[in-house]
Amino acid sequence: MDLSYGPEYEDFRAELRAFIEKNQHKAPPPGMGMKHPEALEQDWQKLLIEKGYTCRTIPKKYGGYGAEPDILKTVIIQDEFTRANVNSGLSGQGIGMLVPTLLENGNEEQREKYIRPTIYGEIHWCQGYSEPGAGSDLASLRTSARVEDGHFIINGQKIWTSGAHFADMCFILVRTEPDKPKHEGISYIMMDMKTPGIEVRPLVTMTGAAEFNETFLTDVKVPVENVVGKRGEGWKVANTTLKHERGMLGDPGQMLSRIESILKILQNEMLDGRRLIEHAMYRDRLVAAQAKTEALKFHSLRLLSHTLKNEEPGVSRLIVKYYGTTLARELSDIALEALGEIGQLYAGSPHVRSHGSWQWRNMFDLGLIIGGGTSQIQKNIISERGLGMPREPKLAETK
Amino acid sequence: MEFGLSDDQKLLENSFRRFTESKLPLERIREFANTKTGYNADIWNGLVELAATGVLIPEQYGGAGFKMLDAVVILESLGRTVTPVPFTGSAIMAPVALLTGGTEAQKEEWLPQIAAGETKFGVGVTEIISTRDSQGVSLSGDTLNGNTMFVIDGGPADVYLIAAGPDNMAIVPRNAPGVTVTPLITIDYTRMHCEVKLEGVKADLLGGKGKASEAIQKTIRAGRLALAADTLGAAEVMIYKAVEYAKERKQFERAIASYQAVKHMCAEMITELDPFRSLIWYAGHAYDESPEEAPVNVLLAKSGIDEAGKFIKRTATEVHGGMGFTDLMGLHYWYKRVSVNRALLGTPEMLRNEAAVAQGWLAA
Numbered sequence: 122m123d124l125s126y127g128p129e130y131e132d133f134r135a136e137l138r139a140f141i142e143k144n145q146h147k148a149p150p151p152g153m154g155m156k157h158p159e160a161l162e163q164d165w166q167k168l169l170i171e172k173g174y175t176c177r178t179i180p181k182k183y184g185g186y187g188a189e190p191d192i193l194k195t196v197i198i199q200d201e202f203t204r205a206n207v208n209s210g211l212s213g214q215g216i217g218m219l220v221p222t223l224l225e226n227g228n229e230e231q232r233e234k235y236i237r238p239t240i241y242g243e244i245h246w247c248q249g250y251s252e253p254g255a256g257s258d259l260a261s262l263r264t265s266a267r268v269e270d271g272h273f274i275i276n277g278q279k280i281w282t283s284g285a286h287f288a289d290m291c292f293i294l295v296r297t298e299p300d301k302p303k304h305e306g307i308s309y310i311m312m313d314m315k316t317p318g319i320e321v322r323p324l325v326t327m328t329g330a331a332e333f334n335e336t337f338l339t340d341v342k343v344p345v346e347n348v349v350g351k352r353g354e355g356w357k358v359a360n361t362t363l364k365h366e367r368g369m370l371g372d373p374g375q376m377l378s379r380i381e382s383i384l385k386i387l388q389n390e391m392l393d394g395r396r397l398i399e400h401a402m403y404r405d406r407l408v409a410a411q412a413k414t415e416a417l418k419f420h421s422l423r424l425l426s427h428t429l430k431n432e433e434p435g436v437s438r439l440i441v442k443y444y445g446t447t448l449a450r451e452l453s454d455i456a457l458e459a460l461g462e463i464g465q466l467y468a469g470s471p472h473v474r475s476h477g478s479w480q481w482r483n484m485f486d487l488g489l490i491i492g493g494g495t496s497q498i499q500k501n502i503i504s505e506r507g508l509g510m511p512r513e514p515k516l517a518e519t520k
Numbered sequence: 521m522e523f524g525l526s527d528d529q530k531l532l533e534n535s536f537r538r539f540t541e542s543k544l545p546l547e548r549i550r551e552f553a554n555t556k557t558g559y560n561a562d563i564w565n566g567l568v569e570l571a572a573t574g575v576l577i578p579e580q581y582g583g584a585g586f587k588m589l590d591a592v593v594i595l596e597s598l599g600r601t602v603t604p605v606p607f608t609g610s611a612i613m614a615p616v617a618l619l620t621g622g623t624e625a626q627k628e629e630w631l632p633q634i635a636a637g638e639t640k641f642g643v644g645v646t647e648i649i650s651t652r653d654s655q656g657v658s659l660s661g662d663t664l665n666g667n668t669m670f671v672i673d674g675g676p677a678d679v680y681l682i683a684a685g686p687d688n689m690a691i692v693p694r695n696a697p698g699v700t701v702t703p704l705i706t707i708d709y710t711r712m713h714c715e716v717k718l719e720g721v722k723a724d725l726l727g728g729k730g731k732a733s734e735a736i737q738k739t740i741r742a743g744r745l746a747l748a749a750d751t752l753g754a755a756e757v758m759i760y761k762a763v764e765y766a767k768e769r770k771q772f773e774r775a776i777a778s779y780q781a782v783k784h785m786c787a788e789m790i791t792e793l794d795p796f797r798s799l800i801w802y803a804g805h806a807y808d809e810s811p812e813e814a815p816v817n818v819l820l821a822k823s824g825i826d827e828a829g830k831f832i833k834r835t836a837t838e839v840h841g842g843m844g845f846t847d848l849m850g851l852h853y854w855y856k857r858v859s860v861n862r863a864l865l866g867t868p869e870m871l872r873n874e875a876a877v878a879q880g881w882l883a884a
Contacts, residue, residue: 122589124521384881387881388881398876401873405873408875411875412820412824412872419795419799419802420794420795423523423797423801425523426521426522426523427524429521429522437794440791440794440795503790504777504783505783509767510763510767513778513780
């Protein structure tokens, strides 16, 4: 057990801290933007890339910082921005998912054309994967593309396309080989959102906001050179992307700061003339959740250690999405429920606390339990890949 | 940066797992449990040979001079086979008490005997944490009176370390005049705790009068960590027993492991358990290397693994179906070990309250 990062890394951390201290006034407020990046976000992003605090391992020739992968530096960067509660640069599906996919599966022309403007926030991407009939069983998707005159002609419907109403481009999975088995007939295509035939309708969720969209596609023409990887190999290509999406979830630093926020609520809010923290029932729940959060923090360090040694941690990694999203929801539950009726106030109501953001957070946390592979899918993965339990036989075979 | 066990600790883990697994097949566990002594000479002597009884005792007193994280590794192995020995009381809590609060003469007298496995200690601190049926022991002049319950591993012990209020701890031989020992039979027959009644017993105080408050606190902390590691080992074995059973057991012409209803129970168990392995390891590390963090970490580690253990003991039994409920399967030995660990040295509810106070959360 050696938790020191060593002098090289401590120097790196000190420089980063000094940078954040000196420059944070230039940063846009933290959080995922639900709008197209503007000059403020783009300038901050540019500065962070220049310093190597984001897009660190993306090669220089595509506009990145061009450093060798160094997981400890990545962790230090994440830690320090979270600790300072300062915007850590652009995130989202273009940078988080499309760029790594192009680096792994794209051709040179595609990389040169799309990576630079994506990481600088000039091209914003949305993801066209899920369909009304293809959720957990994504490979059963039915949006089709036939080829005519050097173009794919796309028809169908996508759902959960967050940001589609302001995105410039969409990376989309479509069925190009309808006669092949379901995993082999899919292609991964980059589609310009200004192409005629695309209709984006906001999908209002339980939060009352439209964080997602439904996207309807009618004879949308996309040049054939926009396919990433080979035609019919989209499932494999998409799996590189999904891998990156899973990596985005579960951040113990953020959860630790949530514990701090909830503690402040319990210390400041009153119930029957006493502070909430003095009521054992709420205090007990917060410490129970703190124990799980601390466990997750050290668990992340254990996984990090495995990564540094190129060891496969097996089941220990597979549990992270299920554990993390369940815990995040428990935390927002505590905040709300400790506030009783007040916790149910929303929007612009009198007496509402922090504009109802804990309610929004709590509902959105439920969305995160479902999105990116539901908890039930996670449990299949944990038990099958992690514990070696057999898959459920297909229905037809048991008849 | 390396979070995890060192190569030496992995070797330690391997040798203890080999030892306990070879010594303790189910029929032996059953046989030892039925003696209701919480002790077996063959296993105990084996642990002495492996230097485990002196794991925390410095070499100058005949021990191995290892750190708490090494002890955690051993404890987890002992929990995996519900090992019927008084290890937590004698090899963890008593050495911590003596090393933290003992005079040089007390250390020289007792530590070599503990390391050699010749003398077994039971530790009575329950009433410092909470009182129910017992009142605790009080010191008046140099005389001890009162009773203490759930003396850890006190059943087979030869000597007791007993807290008399928060600042005093007495070393009391079992055969001293005025000492009455009554075994307390819990559902877990693999270890035997006891009640000790003291009537006008002359006190040999740890470190002298009023000098033991730090020793008592540290002893409780070490004991809690030991129980947490024991539960970690026992509960993890329950999960893997459930997984193996589900792979073999067929119903409706399929292994029940292929039913999502069953698979998901197993996935939930390992998900609840595994992060607490990381926290328990860290708490063991912090105990020596980052002592200011250790108090809260130990409280969170034991309360957390106790809750995970409660879920796992029930769920693993359910995965075994009717067989889990039988004595034949023997799964209940693990169930009972996990149950008793949860209640000893503070329930999770008490520990969470203590953690809130320790972090200053209630301060105005």
